[in-house]
Amino acid sequence: MHDLIESLRQENPDKRLSTLKKILQDKKIRVSHQRLLILDYLITHPIHPTAEKIFKDLKSKDPVISQATVYNSLNLFVNHKLVKELDFNMVSKRYEFKRPSHGHFICESCGKIKDLEILDMQKPDILKDYTIDTIEVIYRGLCPDCKE
Ligand SMILES: [Zn+2]
Ligand SMILES: [Zn+2]
Structure with a gap:
């Protein structure tokens, strides 16, 4: 980014x-x-x-x-x-x-939040007549440190 x-x-x-x-x-x-x-x-x-x-x-x-x-x-x-x-x-x-649109990974254990670039944030067909202001992508799980 x-x-x-x-x-x-x-x-x-x-x-x-x-x-x-x-x-x-x-x-x-x-x-x-x-x-x-x-x-x-x-x-x-x-x-x-x-x-x-x-x-x-x-x-x-x-x-x-x-x-x-x-x-x-x-x-x-x-x-x-x-x-x-x-x-x-x-x-x-x-x-x-503020930075360009991006997604986030959130570690459920330590709460660490990481930015991730999402290349393909396209509007789904079903929303073609809608105005979209923001798209939010959040992945949740465990970071490598907490997985151990
Ligand atoms: Zn963690
Ligand atoms: Zn961010």
């Missing part, structure tokens, strides 16, 4: 922050240090974290960040389609930086 997130992840941190700043400005979202931190976290941690996990991990880098800031920023990003909110019927919602 060659998309924005891949190229951003390979950039050096300063360059990445300036690109993220520009992305926020283009969307007319006020830039703040904490908003940048949250976006940067999502890009460098493609693990579909919960809001709680983001907060916990960022708190060690920026002790003044609050849980409300994390929640509010995530909602703002979701509304501007920068971030996708994923509901996998787990205890908490998951978040990821």
Whole structure:
């Protein structure tokens, strides 16, 4: 999957922050240090974290960040389609930086979530007169670590 997130992840941190700043400005979202931190976290941690996990991990880098800031920023990003909110019927919602359509594998044992590219997400004939916004593909099972 060659998309924005891949190229951003390979950039050096300063360059990445300036690109993220520009992305926020283009969307007319006020830039703040904490908003940048949250976006940067999502890009460098493609693990579909919960809001709680983001907060916990960022708190060690920026002790003044609050849980409300994390929640509010995530909602703002979701509304501007920068971030996708994923509901996998787990205890908490998951978040990821928006990327092209892809499926997910979820390990039923450890909860690890992996992106997978689905090449053939075609609309079935029976839906030809319908407008489809999203297709969700979720595989559930055991990851190699948990299978052992
Ligand atoms: Zn597992
Ligand atoms: Zn994903």
